[in-house]
Every structure is written in C-alpha cells, then in structure tokens.
Amino acid sequence: MGAPPILELCQLDKAFGKIVIAEGIDLSVSQGEGLGIIGPNGAGKSTLFNLIAGDDRPNSGDILFDGRSINDMKPYQRSRLGIGRSYQIPQPFGKMTVFENVLTAAVFGSGTTVAEAEDRCIEILHRTGLMGEVNKPAGRLTLLQRKRLELARSLATRPRLLLLDEIAGGLTEVETQALINTIRDLRETGVTLIWIEHIVHALIATVDRLIVLNGGRIICDGKPREVIQSPEVRRIYLGVEPE
Template identity: 40%
Template sequence: MEVLLRLEGVSKRFGGVVAIDGFSLQLNEGEILGIMGPNGAGKTTLLNVISGELKPDSGKVWFRGKDITSCPPHKVVKAGISRTYQIPQPFVKLTCLQNVAVPLIYVKGLPKKKALEEAEKVLDFVGFWKGKGDCAGDLDEISLKRLELARALATAPKLLLVDEIAAGLTEREIPELLEILRRIHGEMGVTLMIIEHVIRVLTSIAHRVVVMDRGKKIFEGKPSEALCDKAVIEAYLG
C-alpha cells in the first residue's frame, strides 16, 4: 500500500505553548484515518500544518513523496490536498453553485460555464439537490456542512482533511454526513483524515485512529481498542 502522507517530528509552538510536540504519522492511500483527542490536544493545529496554513517550527511533511513543509495553502491544494473547516467558511453573498464553482475556476482553471456544470454535479453528489441558487449566507447548519464538503471536493483531491464535521449537528444529522464521507471514500477513492472530538463518530467510520493529548501521540490503532486504552481514558476523563 502506497504511503500518501508522512509527517516526521513535527512541532509547533505558540509562544510558550506547545501545540504539537514531535509528532510523526504515516497515512496510506485508501485509508480512513481518525485523529481524536480532547479539546486543546493539537488536532486542528496539526491539520493547519498539513494544509499549509501554519508552518511547523521543526519537522517535515511529505505528500506523495514530495516535501510540502514550506508550501503555501494554494500549492498544497494543487498538490492534491483539500480540507474542510469546523466552522464553514463559504462566500456568504454568493450562491451555493457559485461557491463550488470558485475553486473550479481559480484552482482547476475551468471556464465559467464548465465550472458551473461541474459544480452542480459535485453538489448533487453530497446530497445538495435543492437550493443550489440560494445564497450561502442563508443556509442551515447541515446544508453549510454539505456545501463545505462540495467546495473541498471541487478540486478533485487525493486526500481530504475533515475538521470536526459533527460540530453543531443534531444526533439525526451526524449519520447523514458520515454516509457522505463513506461515499467520498468508496466512490471517489479519496483518502480521508478526519479530525474529531466525538469518539463515536470515528469508531463508526475510521479504519485506524491516532489519539493526541497535549500535542503528542498517545495511541495509534483500531478505534475499538482506543476506547479501552488507559492513556486515552485518562486524557478524556482526566
């Protein structure tokens, strides 16, 4: 199985606070990897380093065998990595269709007409059959999450980084989004790294989980085993 993403000794500090501490990781192509841990564990900082939004103080990030440690976000996207945000960040005054067309025009270089056609297909894939012409600023929470996934998928990534997709959703809505992630993995062949605070979300979808606490890896293995691990229990319960 081909190694898609590799991190080696990655550290990131904010003043005197160590957000990531000597973190190493290998993600194989075709995997669904869960990154879990309590609030403040360093999960989102890790994602920001991979996506190029933050530069690590030390360590290296490789994607498909190439060093992307110093690449800015737009080059990381062009390399084949897309991400979502815990709090969706659409262009609120644009329609849903226009939001998805933007990366198709500016990243993929498609003409506007073709971009809008492709954007419609991506929205259909994530279950956004109605309201494509609605303003993104008027959407409810689950529709915003669907739009966020569609925007990330528009660039045809090899790896999708998903940041706490369950945040703000009801118990009924969470399975709907997880099913979309399964389809993204199964039908599109996209490797997934899912950052999540809610343990049960990852146990239902991830092949493997890594648990972080205070910037360090404290567990790596099967989701079912993480729930029984002493260090994991202590990290969550204190």
C-alpha cells in the same frame, strides 16, 4: 505490502510563543487510508490540519506529500497538489451563492473549465443536501448548512487527501448516518481521508485507524475500537477512570 504513504509528518513541532501545539509528531498515512483524529479541545488537532494545508508553518520538522517535501509550499499550491480541507469554523465566500462557492473550488482546485465544473457541482450539491439553497448567498446559511458547504467545497477540489474538521457536529442521528454513507462512498473512490471528529461512532464506522492527540502529542495510534478501549484514552478523552 501496504499502499505507499501519501502523507508523512516527520518530527513536527509547532508553538505559538510558549504554548506548544505540536511536539515531535511523527505520522504516516497510506494512500486510500481513512484516519480519524480525536482529542480534547486544545489538543492541537485543527493546528495539525493548518500545518498540513499550509495555513501555519511548523517551527521544525518536515511534511512530505507523495514523498516530496511541501514545507515551503503555499496553501494554494498544496490545494492544487490534491490536499483538500474543510474548516472547523466554516469559512464561506459570504457574498457568493452556494453554487458559486462550490464552482470556484471545482475550477481552481481541480483545474477544470467552468462549463465542465458546473455539472459536477450540481452533483456535489445534491450529495451534500444543499440543492435547496443553491442560489442563496453563502453568508445567509445556517451553521449546519455552512458545514455542509465546507464539505461540498472541499469535495469539489477533487482532493486526493481530504482533511475534514468536525463536520458532523450538530447533525441529527439520521443526518450523521447519511454523512457516514457519503464518506464511505467517497472512500471507495480511493480518496485518502483524515477526519477530526468528536462524534466517535461516526469515525469508528468510516475510518481504518484512529489516533488520539493530547497536548500536541500522539498518545495512542491503532484500530478505532482498540484505541477507544485504551484505558489512557478513556481517562484523558472520555473522563472515565480505569476500574
């Protein structure tokens, strides 16, 4: 018997006016599972994260976390439940230092005291390679550093379900490998991971399962290597016509 689901999306629909972003999405993610999401731009990947984290509300359908509906919960309530997220376009607290950004997430996301959280923040900043910028205002970071901060801040909330949105973009091969190692170590702690990424080999190295979104629908769901080999995925996502 597999692990119980931590997240279930049931017939989720979302449209902005006439533009359909999610259509009848059914998805179940087990506790401790690593799920990768790929799809072309505009496929609805980030909107799916917004629906799970509460930044957007679905037009219809249900979102269950630990078997309980979270449809009516606000983003801060979902964060406190254990849903941590990063943003595709980094959203730093610009005038606060890098350390204060992570500290704020640790204090309010995981409900610890400031003194307790300080030690853990230093550890996370080391892990994410931001110790050199620890006292710099987050608004002055480069794009790459901002992406690292997104990961650091989401880790600081002690998430049970971590939603990572394209954090590997712009990394060198060596940096990507280091990120893969970090994500693997993180997964060993039991965190459930959903990772949207265009760097497919990073996903293959870290997740158990891969889904492909296109036009707001899941068009393929399975083991990462099998999904990548699927003719339909190669045609839609990679632009490779089947022979």
